[in-house]
Amino acid sequence: MEDGLSAIRFEGDSGFDQFLAQGGAASDGGVAQYLTSLVKENISLGDLLFGCSTISVQNTEGGYLFGRNFDWEPCNAMIVQSAPESGYKSVSTVNTDFIGMSGVDLSQLPDKFQALICLYAPLDGMNEKGLAVSVNMIQDSATIDQNTGKPGLTTTTAIRLLLDRAATVNEALDLLAQYDMHASMGYMMHFAIADNTGRSVVVEWVNNEMVVVETPIVTNFYMAEGKKNGIGTAQSHERYDILIDTLSNHKTMNQEEVRDALDSVSKDNFGEFESTEWSVVFDLENLTARYYHRENHAENYTFQLYYKLSYIEQIEIIAGTRKAQTPRAHEPGPNEEISDEEAAENAGLRFPALQLLSPGFCKGWHRREQYPHRASDHAPCDG
Numbered sequence: 001m002e003d004g005l006s007a008i009r010f011e012g013d014s015g016f017d018q019f020l021a022q023g024g025a026a027s028d029g030g031v032a033q034y035l036t037s038l039v040k041e042n043i044s045l046g047d048l049l050f051g052c053s054t055i056s057v058q059n060t061e062g063g064y065l066f067g068r069n070f071d072w073e074p075c076n077a078m079i080v081q082s083a084p085e086s087g088y089k090s091v092s093t094v095n096t097d098f099i100g101m102s103g104v105d106l107s108q109l110p111d112k113f114q115a116l117i118c119l120y121a122p123l124d125g126m127n128e129k130g131l132a133v134s135v136n137m138i139q140d141s142a143t144i145d146q147n148t149g150k151p152g153l154t155t156t157t158a159i160r161l162l163l164d165r166a167a168t169v170n171e172a173l174d175l176l177a178q179y180d181m182h183a184s185m186g187y188m189m190h191f192a193i194a195d196n197t198g199r200s201v202v203v204e205w206v207n208n209e210m211v212v213v214e215t216p217i218v219t220n221f222y223m224a225e226g227k228k229n230g231i232g233t234a235q236s237h238e239r240y241d242i243l244i245d246t247l248s249n250h251k252t253m254n255q256e257e258v259r260d261a262l263d264s265v266s267k268d269n270f271g272e273f274e275s276t277e278w279s280v281v282f283d284l285e286n287l288t289a290r291y292y293h294r295e296n297h298a299e300n301y302t303f304q305l306y307y308k309l310s311y312i313e314q315i316e317i318i319a320g321t322r323k324a325q326t327p328r329a330h331e332p333g334p335n336e337e338i339s340d341e342e343a344a345e346n347a348g349l350r351f352p353a354l355q356l357l358s359p360g361f362c363k364g365w366h367r368r369e370q371y372p373h374r375a376s377d378h379a380p381c382d383g
Contacts, residue, residue, distance in 0.1 A: 001293075001301060002293065004074065004075065004076050004077060004277075004293070004294065005076075005077050005079070005278070005291075005293045005301075006076070006077070006078050006079070007078070007079040007080075007081070007301075007303075008078060008079070008080055008081070008111060008114055008115045008118065009080075009081040009082075009083070009115065010080065010081070010082050010083070010084075010112070010115035010116060010118075010119060011082075011083040011084075012083075012084070012085055013084070013085045013086075014082070014084050014116060014119050015034075015038050015116070016084070016087070016119065016120075016160060016161075016164060017086055019034055019120075019157070020151060020161070022034075023151045023152060024151040024152040024153050024157065024179060025152050025153070025154055025157065025182075026145075026147075026152035026154075026180070026182045027152075027154065027182055028044075028045035028154055028184050028185065029044075029045075030152070030154075031045060031120055031154055031156070031157055032044050032045050034120075035116075035117055035120055038116060039109070039113040039116060039117060041109065041113070043099065043100070043117060044099075044100040045098060045099060045100070045121065045156075045184070045185075051071040051072075051136075051137060051219075051220050051233070051235070051236065051267075051274065052068065052069055052070055052071055052134060052135075052136040052137070052218075052219070052220065053068070053069045053071075053136075053217075053218070053219050053239050053240075053243060053262065053265045054066065054067065054068045054069075054134045054136065054192040054217070054218045054219075055067045055068075055216060055217055055243050055246075055247070055258060055261055055262070056132075056192075056194040056198075056200035056216045056217075057216060057247060057250070057252065057253045057258065058198060058251070058252045058253075059252065059253070059254065059255075059283065059285065060252040060253060060254045060257075061254055062285055063130075063196060063283065063284055063285020063286065064130075064194065064195075064196055064197075064198050064284045064285065065253065065254075065255060065258050065281055065282065065283055065284065066126070066132035066134075066194045066200075066281075066282040066284060067258040067259070067261065067262050067279070067280070067281045067282070068124050068132075068134045068192075068262075068279065068280050068282075069262050069265060069266055069276045069278075069279050070093070070095070070123060070124070070276065070277050070278050070279075071266075071267050071274050071275070071276050071277070072095065072274055072275070072277050073274055073275070074275060074277065074294075075095045075096075075097045075277055076095070076096045076097055077093060077094070077095060077096070077277055077278050077293070078093070078094045078095075078096050078114075078118050079091065079092075079093055079289075079291060079301075079303065080092050080093070080094055080115060080118045080119060080122065080125075081303065081305075082115075082119060082163070082164075084164060086164075087163075087164030087165055088127040088128045088129055088163065088164055088165070088167070089127065089128040089305060090125050090126065090127040090128065090163040090164070090305070091125060091126055091289045091303050091305055092119075092122035092123075092124065092125025092126075092159070092160075092163060093122065093123055093124050093125065093278060093280065093291075094118040094121045094122055094123065095121075095123060095277070096118065096121075098121055099117055099118070099121055119160060120156060120157055120160060121156045122156055122159045122160055122163065123135055123156065123159070124159070124280065125159060125163045126163075126282040126284065126287070126289060126305065127162075127163045127164070127166075127167075127305075128287060128305055129166075129167035129168070129195075129196070130167075130195055130196030130284035130285065130287065131162065131163070131166050131167060131168065131169070131171075131172065131193070131194070131195045131196075131284075132193070132194050132195070132282045132284060133159050133162050133163065133172070133191055133192065133193045133194075134191070134192045134218070135155050135156075135159060135189050135190075135191055135192075136189060136190055136191075136192060136218055136219065136220050137187055137188070137189050137220055138187075138188040138189060138190060138204075138220055138221060138222060138231065138232050139188075139220065139231075139232055139233050140188040140222075140228075140231055140232070142188055143183045143186045143187060143188055144181045144182060144183035144188065144189070144205040144208060145182050145183070145208065146180035146181050146182065146205070146208045147180060148180055149180075150178060150179050150180045151178075151179050151180065152179065152180045152181075152182055153176075153179040153180070153181055153182065154182050154183070154184045155183055155184035155185075155189055156184055158176065158179070158181065158191070159191075161175055161179075162175060162176075162193070167195070168195045168197065168199070169193050169194065169195045169197075169199045169200070169201055170199075172193050172195075173193075173201075173203065173212060176191075176203060176210060177210060181205055181210070183205075188205075190202050190203060190204040190205075190218065190222075190223075191203040192218035194284065195284065196284040196285055199214075200214070200215065200216050201213060201214055201215065202215050202218045202223050204222060204223065204224045204228075206222070206224050206226060206228050211224040216247060217240055217243045217244055217247065219232070219236040219237070219239045219240045219243075219265075220232045220233055220236035220239075221233070221236045221237060221240070235270060235272075238270075239265040242264055242265050243261060243264075243265060246261045246264065255281050255283065255290060258281045259279065259281055259290070259292065259297055259300075260297075262276075262279045262281070262292075262297075263279070263295070263297045266279065266295050267295070268295050275294055275295060276294070276295050277293075277294060278291055278292065278293055278294075279291070279292040279295075279297070280292070287304065287305035288302055288303065288304050288305070289302065289303045289305065290302045291303070
């Protein structure tokens with residue numbers, strides 16, 4: 001899409017069920033070895049230390065929002081749309097500099113293999129059930145290396161598990177409890193997780209024991225009570241205080257206000273070598289993801305994960321024609337071929353702005369026409 005920011009889509013079998021069935025992996029090396037067996041290229045997962053800020057808040061326009069900054073040195077980011085054969089659709093973000101290959105740049109591989117590899121290395125994301133998750137680092141000499149005999153997960157494969165299989169925070173916590181956690185790269189980290197009921201938590205591992213704390217804000221220090229509480233960078237406390245102060249003055253926020261809150265704690269405010277490589281605002285109700293690249297908060301790329309209109313199940317572009325299921329007030333009949341104009345009328349979309357990438361994914365379309373009798377389902381998306 002621009003220098004340092006790309007997007008890719010994967011549909012089908014990612015091999016993740018088989019990865020879990022074999023016991024997962026207890027290290028990044030184990031994940032890399034599994035990926036190597038899938039794509040027949042020598043994959044490695046490298047060093048990655050970063051800072052982040054997340055915020056969860058009720059949306060003024062209904063539902064809940066989850067915002068996230070990824071702070072690091074300039075890197076190559078990949079937005080990954082996933083429609084797995086088994087599991088929930090999702091959109092997630094990957095720093096592809098984390099992925100190493102012997103003698104081959106990731107961009108040189110076929111798109112299918114690029115997407116497949118990136119599925120195993122997400123750093124944040126949202127799925128079609130309105131669950132959002134982000135990993136944030138903690139500066140500490142300790143790490144997470146559970147060894148209780150359960151299957152193993154690394155930081156990034158844990159995020160993939162939650163995006164594929166968890167619909168709520170409770171389900172996410174139940175899933176994490178079924179695995180031994182092994183922090184990627186040997187660093188300490190914690191997960192910020194939120195769902196479309198408004199629940200938001202941070203999940204930490206203290207002395208290899210999982211601890212859950214209810215909180216709308218997560219940066220880069222321990223939040224669990226006890227001896228570890230507060231350990232982290234001084235700046236992470238400063239960012240936390242700024243966001244808490246913002247929430248105290250705004251009980252609800254719209255997407256632009258969440259964007260501004262993320263801007264207030266982006267790296268350009270602190271005079272460091274790092275930058276905020278991406279900011280994203282996930283709308284957990286309407287299932288949109290607005291991405292802002294390298295602190296350019298005047299422009300965004302918006303991805304729509306899934307339509308929530310009951311009378312339109314799907315529209316597909318097949319060989320230049322649109323097939324639509326348009327049940328409206330009766331049970332849907334068989335697919336019928338319809339013209340562009342009819343599809344536009346049925347979907348409430350303006351052609352030729354509509355660009356459907358696949359069933360459930362679109363970008364680059366104009367605002368949807370609002371149906372008065374279904375006003376609550378109106379979900380505008382700026383492409």
